[in-house]
Amino acid sequence: MKFLHLGDLHLGKRVYGYSMLDDQRFALEQVVRMAIENQVDAVVLAGDIYDKTVPSGEAVSLFDWLFTQLCEQNITVLAVSGNHDSGERLDFGRTLLSQQGMHLVGTLEETVPSVTLTDKQACRVQFHLLPWLRPMEWREKWKLKESTQQCVLQEALKRAAWEQDARHVLIAHTFVTVGGVLPEQSDSEILPVGGIDAVDAALFDAYDYVALGHIHRPQRLGRDSVRYCGSLLKYSFSEARYPKSVPLVTIGQTGEAEITLLPLMPKRDLRELRGKLQDVLSDLVQQAGNPNDYLRVILTDDEELYDPQAALRAVYPNLMRLDFDNIRTQTANAEGLQREEDARQLTPVQLFEQFFLEQNGKPMTAWQKQQILRIGREMEASDEADSFDN
Template sequence: MKIVHIADLHLGKSINELSMEEDQEYILKQILDIIKKESADTVVIAGDIYDRSIPPVSAISLFDWFLTEVKKEKCSIFCVGGNHDSGQRLDFGKTIFDKQNIFIEGKFSGNIRVIEMEDAYGKICFHMLPFFKPLQVRAYNPKLKIGDASDAMKEVLRQHEVNQNVRNILITHQFVTGTDSMECSDSEMEICVGGADQISYRLFDAFDYVALGHLHGPQKAGRESIRYSGSPLKYSFSEEYHKKSVTVIEFFQKGKMEIHTVLLKPLHEMRTIRGEMKELLKPEVVALADPKDYIRAKLTDQEELLDPAAKLRDVYPNLMELMIEKNEKILKEDKMLSFKQKSPEDLMKSFLELLTGEKEEKRINYLKELFLEGRKNL
């Protein structure tokens, strides 16, 4: 059985008020091409189908179109809810979908749903576990002491029986960690800091493969067969250097599988440009890459600029972020002095150096004159 593993579609997402719908349709078509070329039997979607619990109608239509196209390839589909999804809404029509081999588990029900399939090597079980919080597990087990996400997962797995004589795939949307630090982007930074949401990969020894969603960077968690497919598109500039892909797993007999990734090419790249305005606007600089990329511009001009965003958008139409990098260097001898300890002259010097990065005697002398004149008028 050959499986295509994807996750974190975030359909309906906008970045800085710019809709990603066209990009998402483009990348889903690319995923469909991969499904066809790989002759996949099954598609696994490990959560965060939508970007918010009440997605726009256009996002629902896009997902409907994608499922329809996948079914034309006679693939089975397994889909679990993520933390961005509404489990109740995803579960709509699931009984009808089951009959079409489209298995959706949107809401955590206290148990792990198991779907059994067959291939040339025998039985293969898909264990479907949508995103859940510890309090949801406590609701089903009020007498147990359940603290963090790890405790909650241990309890859910303790109650779940896994037949070790067959191949088992777990599909879940949780923050599973390996022995190395995990690569997080801005959208997951909250779960990466602290540790209360972290779940050790060692809890999943009973499963041959664990299809994860949650982290946007494709990566393993502990062992090669516990993997985040990552998001198919870059959704923040912290993902600028991600190599987006889909994960393809081919299962043979128990204990034997092959895993590889297929790179995705977005409609628009996401990249950062940095320099003075006049340099970034030069035709030879603009021509270095596609000017229609999603751009974060960091301007290093020290003088004030008139409407820099409009000027940049003339050549970079998909400008998403604009940052003005003033020289924020402060004199070493000033670092230990509080503002209260500084004289008016010191404050003027520090202010001008912070603003311009240079010691401008003319401006300092001019400010001195204004200061002295002001004192006379007191």
């Protein structure tokens, strides 16, 4: 059984005001060719199909084009919703689409739905489709003790149908750790707060392959067969040095997953250039890459520059971001760190006095200072009482 593992398409996404639809179409055309050339049985999509819960018409049309191309080749599509998707909207036409080989699960009912496929070698693989879950909602429905993602997913997987004579693949959109170790993340993701969204990879030990979405940097988690495929494109400059790929997964009768990473070539790469303006504009630097790439330029010139952005855009039309790293910015950063250190030496009341002066352009009156001191003492007394009670 062979299938491609995709996730985090974020169709319709804009990066620094630039629409990615044209670049996404270019990448998905490669995915369709990969699927045909490798004669895959299925393509799995592990959530965040769209970038917004109410996607644009162009984004919906692009997704329609993708699954139409795959279904015309008799390639099954298995997809779940992510935290950026509207599960209810994705469920539209779910029954009708499944009859055409397009299995799209936007919301969970009482059990995790599954689809079993059989290849030409009579290898049976049961795909379990687990959409994005909101812990608070499912804690109430299932009367759980905790409202953590770990607790909710553990309960959901207990409710999944399980064919004993089949191989098993889980498709899920969630934040997975390995023994408490976080995955490598990017700036383009919504990061979990307080660990409430974290799920340990050990929860998936029974599965032959776990196709994950949510983290944009491709990586394995503990074992090769528990994997984030990464986002379709680079959506932040923290990903500039990391190429994109699509895992081609082959599962045999024994259940071992063989994984081949197929490189994705962007129409316009997302890169960083660093140096003096004259050097960045030189023919040598221009010829080292595609001038039409999406760029972040970091200029190191110490002298004042006249409209460097205009000079850069004349050569690099898709300049997304311009930053400076020179004596002035380094000095400003050092002064900012010193101000932070000085602030740590002040009491809360002194900090408030400083804040009042900056906001109002005049110092506090004696009466105002007395009121702030009184409030400060009351807060300290309350904290001491709480500490004693605990």
